[in-house]
Amino acid sequence: MTALSTTAAPELALATSRDHRFAELVDKHRDQAVRIAWRLTGEDRATAEEVAQDAFLRAYTGLHRFRDEAELSTWFFRILVRQASNRRRWRGLRRRWGDLWGSSGPGEVEELERVADVSCDSADPALRDRIACAMDLLSPGQRAIFTLVYLEGFTVTEAATLSAIAPGTAKSHLHRALKTLRAELEPQRQELGP
Amino acid sequence: MTTHDSDSRALVQRIQEAWTPPPTDPRRFDAQLRSRLRAQGRQRTALVVAAAAAVLLVAASHLLGGGAEPAPTLALPQAVEETPAVASAGAAAQGVFWSEALDHDQRGFSLPGAYGALDTLFLQPTDQEL
Numbered sequence: 001m002t003a004l005s006t007t008a009a010p011e012l013a014l015a016t017s018r019d020h021r022f023a024e025l026v027d028k029h030r031d032q033a034v035r036i037a038w039r040l041t042g043e044d045r046a047t048a049e050e051v052a053q054d055a056f057l058r059a060y061t062g063l064h065r066f067r068d069e070a071e072l073s074t075w076f077f078r079i080l081v082r083q084a085s086n087r088r089r090w091r092g093l094r095r096r097w098g099d100l101w102g103s104s105g106p107g108e109v110e111e112l113e114r115v116a117d118v119s120c121d122s123a124d125p126a127l128r129d130r131i132a133c134a135m136d137l138l139s140p141g142q143r144a145i146f147t148l149v150y151l152e153g154f155t156v157t158e159a160a161t162l163s164a165i166a167p168g169t170a171k172s173h174l175h176r177a178l179k180t181l182r183a184e185l186e187p188q189r190q191e192l193g194p
Numbered sequence: 195m196t197t198h199d200s201d202s203r204a205l206v207q208r209i210q211e212a213w214t215p216p217p218t219d220p221r222r223f224d225a226q227l228r229s230r231l232r233a234q235g236r237q238r239t240a241l242v243v244a245a246a247a248a249v250l251l252v253a254a255s256h257l258l259g260g261g262a263e264p265a266p267t268l269a270l271p272q273a274v275e276e277t278p279a280v281a282s283a284g285a286a287a288q289g290v291f292w293s294e295a296l297d298h299d300q301r302g303f304s305l306p307g308a309y310g311a312l313d314t315l316f317l318q319p320t321d322q323e324l
Contacts, residue, residue, distance in 0.1 A: 026227065030220060038215035045215050053227050057234060131213040150206045151213075178202055185205065 018063050025076060026056055032152065033080055039147045040084035042136060043091075051087050055080035074161065081144060081162045088140060134184035138177050145170045146177035 038048035148159035160170035
């Protein structure tokens with residue numbers, strides 16, 4: 001059983017079905033949630049874990065309203081994708097704010113330092129960094145759909161549902177994302193290819 | 195399968211392998227999540243208690259002060275009207291207000307005219323003040 005359930009504090013004892021369901025959800029999707037958050041936000045692991053926890057907290061709060069009309073996991077991942085998207089948008093706003101005003105408070109510096117330490121300008125960046133830089137060139141929608149479909153194994157329809165867009169738009173995102181990544185990572189074909 | 199497709203598949207596979215986050219410690223993750231859940235629960239409890247206290251306070255003040263007179267500020271306009279100087283200034287200004295508000299060429303209500311009239315009504319010193 002999950003660490004969450006076995007070591008739960010008395011007030012969180014899994015007496016109710018909601019708690020039981022929640023513990024199962026966390027246990028089953030913890031790793032994938034962190035991985036998706038990490039890939040969608042492009043930030044460090046701690047931030048990805050925070051985003052995943054935010055999504056779990058929201059799921060816990062709204063679990064009593066869940067009507068079983070969709071899969072619980074689909075519902076949860078939709079929350080997660082939205083959380084990650086909000087996180088990216090918020091980071092973009094803070095950066096723009098910093099650029100506009102030319103200074104950032106201690107909190108903002110700490111916040112910006114949490115972005116994964118990737119050097120896109122380096123002459124010989126590591127393969128991981130090159131991929132991260134290429135992913136940063138994608139629009140948020142393309143990045144989300146590419147990650148969900150190609151890296152996480154969701155179908156195009158599922159990914160479209162999770163991102164709250166039409167399947168046709170998702171297909172278009174997927175096509176453009178792949179085109180951009182192929183172009184960007186072409187010089188590394190020898191290293192990337194089989 | 196076309197070469198293009200197989201190339202794309204190989205590219206995706208390599209990205210998948212090379213671009214993954216460091217592993218998460220499930221115990222630490224769950225402990226943090228539990229702690230945040232507890233904090234959220236405490237916040238909610240505090241909110242409920244605060245809301246209940248506010249409702250009780252309003253109810254108590256209503257019960258205790260149900261038959262009280264209206265607040266003194268409510269009687270202020272009447273007190274002001276009773277001052278002769280203010281009353282005469284008010285009466286004079288009322289006439290100015292409507293005549294100025296009806297614009298110079300009688301086309302209707304104009305905002306500058308209304309502002310001027312309001313100035314006259316509220317800002318002109320009375321004879322007593324002078």
